[in-house]
Amino acid sequence: MSESFNWHKAVTKKWDQNVAFWSEKSRSMWNEGSRSGIIPFVKRYVPVGSQMADIGCGDGYGAFLLSEAGYDVTGVDISPKMIEHANQISGDRLIFKQGDLAELPFEQHTYDGLMAINSLEWTEDPKHALDELYRVLKPGGRLCIAVLGPTAGPRQNSYRRLYGEDVICNTMMPWEFEQLASETGWRTLDGYGVFKEGVKEDVSHMPKPLQQALTFLWVFMLEKQ
Structure with a gap:
């Protein structure tokens, strides 16, 4: 990565420019798309009424659904414009603030x-x-926490690194993330895959790495040890 490249500024600019595009996609993803199973999954492992934060909340719709499910939620995003958009969502148990995942504004x-x-x-x-x-x-x-699987189109955001160019998307395989988590003090409790429509066969009998190899998205539930 070139010495003059500023990841923080580049990511902030990227998402500031994508507010309209992302807000159009967000509700469908959370309501009936790739993210529709996430809130029910959270409810299985985190007691309703808990204090939660949605880190990288984007337009805030996922954080809103989490608050509607009975949690006290703080939504955090690196993009000031995303937070400005998110603040248009009302909720008694919901607040938003700008912040960087690399240096979260919490104790x-x-x-x-x-x-x-x-x-x-x-x-x-x-x-x-x-x-x-x-x-x-x-x-x-x-x-x-969810990471993109190998079949996800948005992984193209990191493609230009093969040309030696600076990129702002650090894609990783689900099994790479799981190893990273295990090496940094986390215990994996559960997980599930989201597959593209082309995967019509029941893959639940396959070993987990093979299931993950077919996914658009893999959703993990981790516990701090």
Whole structure:
């Protein structure tokens, strides 16, 4: 990466420019698309009424659904314009604030649970970002985190790195993320895959790495040890 490249500024600019595009997609993803199973999944592992943060909340719709499910939620995003858009959503148990996953604006052991959906990929140092999530979570707290699978089109955001160009999407395979988590103090409790429509066969009998190889998205539930 060139010395003059500033990851933080580049990512902020990218998402500031994508507010309209993202807000159009967000509701369909959360309501009936690739993210529709996430809130029910969270409810299985994090008690309703818990203090939670949605890290990389984007337009805020996922954080809103989390608050509607009965959680006290803080939505955080690196993009000021995303937060400006998110603040148009009202909720008694919901607030938003601008913040960087690489340096979260919270004290140690603040939250009972965290949600981070496709946000770790947009950090310069995913290991450091995962450590930040660990820091702000209470001991024994749960983290619902999702990373793009090998079949996901948005992985193209990192393609130009093959030309030696600076990119702002640090894509990783689900099994790479799981190894990173296990090496940094997390225990994997559960996980599930989201598949494209072309995957019509029931793949539940396959070993997990093969299932993950077919996914658009893999959603993990981790516990801070």
